[in-house]
Amino acid sequence: MNSQLVASPVDSTSLWYVCRSTGFVLLILFTATIVLGHLTASRNASPAWPRFVTQSLHRNLALLSIVFLLIHLGSPVIEGRFGLRVVDVFVPMVPTHISIWTRCAAAATDIMLLIVYVTLLQIGAGGRFWRMVHLTSYAAWLLCLAHGTGIGTDRVWVLRFDILSVLLVFGSGWYRLTGFRRVAVEERARAVR
Amino acid sequence: MSAGPAGDSPDAGYEAYLADHYQPSARDAALVKVRLLTVAVGSAAAAATIWGAVILAATAPSSTVATPTAQR
Numbered sequence: 001m002n003s004q005l006v007a008s009p010v011d012s013t014s015l016w017y018v019c020r021s022t023g024f025v026l027l028i029l030f031t032a033t034i035v036l037g038h039l040t041a042s043r044n045a046s047p048a049w050p051r052f053v054t055q056s057l058h059r060n061l062a063l064l065s066i067v068f069l070l071i072h073l074g075s076p077v078i079e080g081r082f083g084l085r086v087v088d089v090f091v092p093m094v095p096t097h098i099s100i101w102t103r104c105a106a107a108a109t110d111i112m113l114l115i116v117y118v119t120l121l122q123i124g125a126g127g128r129f130w131r132m133v134h135l136t137s138y139a140a141w142l143l144c145l146a147h148g149t150g151i152g153t154d155r156v157w158v159l160r161f162d163i164l165s166v167l168l169v170f171g172s173g174w175y176r177l178t179g180f181r182r183v184a185v186e187e188r189a190r191a192v193r
Numbered sequence: 194m195s196a197g198p199a200g201d202s203p204d205a206g207y208e209a210y211l212a213d214h215y216q217p218s219a220r221d222a223a224l225v226k227v228r229l230l231t232v233a234v235g236s237a238a239a240a241a242t243i244w245g246a247v248i249l250a251a252t253a254p255s256s257t258v259a260t261p262t263a264q265r
Contacts, residue, residue: 014250017245017250018246020246021242021244021246021249024241025238025245028238050219050220050223053227060234064234068238071242
């Protein structure tokens with residue numbers, strides 16, 4: 001083992017691989033959650049696929065993401081490879097040796113936990129505050145992309161996943177915006193009749 | 194009656210909204226669909242995590258296994 005490494009309380013590199021693996025899975029889950037959020041907000045539905053199905057899936061995947069996020073955060077802390085402490089993965093501004101990319105992840109984690117907290121406790125559900133908090137998920141997603149790319153491990157694969165994620169989020173975002181317009185046009189047409 | 198899911202968020206009257214707007218059989222079938230899809234995605238994510246960790250371990254060059262602390 002490299003002498004520069006911090007002494008590990010767990011004599012295994014398995015957790016390091018789990019950490020990297022969950023990073024990829026998290027990127028997929030976050031992307032899927034945002035895409036489902038866009039599809040929910042686009043107001044498209046059918047008898048076979050009511051809108052609450054998309055909404056429920058969006059919520060369930062967001063909660064599932066939190067489970068994988070905790071594994072992703074916990075594994076390097078437990079393994080101790082980089083001397084990360086619990087405070088380092090939750091507080092982005094803590095004065096320590098960690099890089100800006102890990103701080104990005106800490107900030108993204110805080111935002112996601114805030115969104116889950118506000119949503120589960122239904123603080124201002126559906127209102128302006130709730131919406132503003134929900135919009136910060138885009139910032140969290142961008143911070144996740146920056147974290148994965150900037151930290152450097154598995155950079156080529158991370159970049160591939162990032163490109164796919166950006167395409168899906170922008171594509172579904174476009175669909176959401178056009179969906180709003182489509183519904184508005186249909187409502188206006190109904191009102192005229 | 195609450196606004197239901199029109200605001201993209203769960204709300205206090207959500208169950209009542211579903212009861213009002215969907216036939217019980219259609220609602221229950223859709224909820225089963227949600228549960229099955231959630232379990233499927235969760236299982237796939239867990240499997241992908243394990244598979245990914247195995248692949249990363251199998252293909253890891255020594256440089257990525259032993260990243261110096263200073264690089265973090």
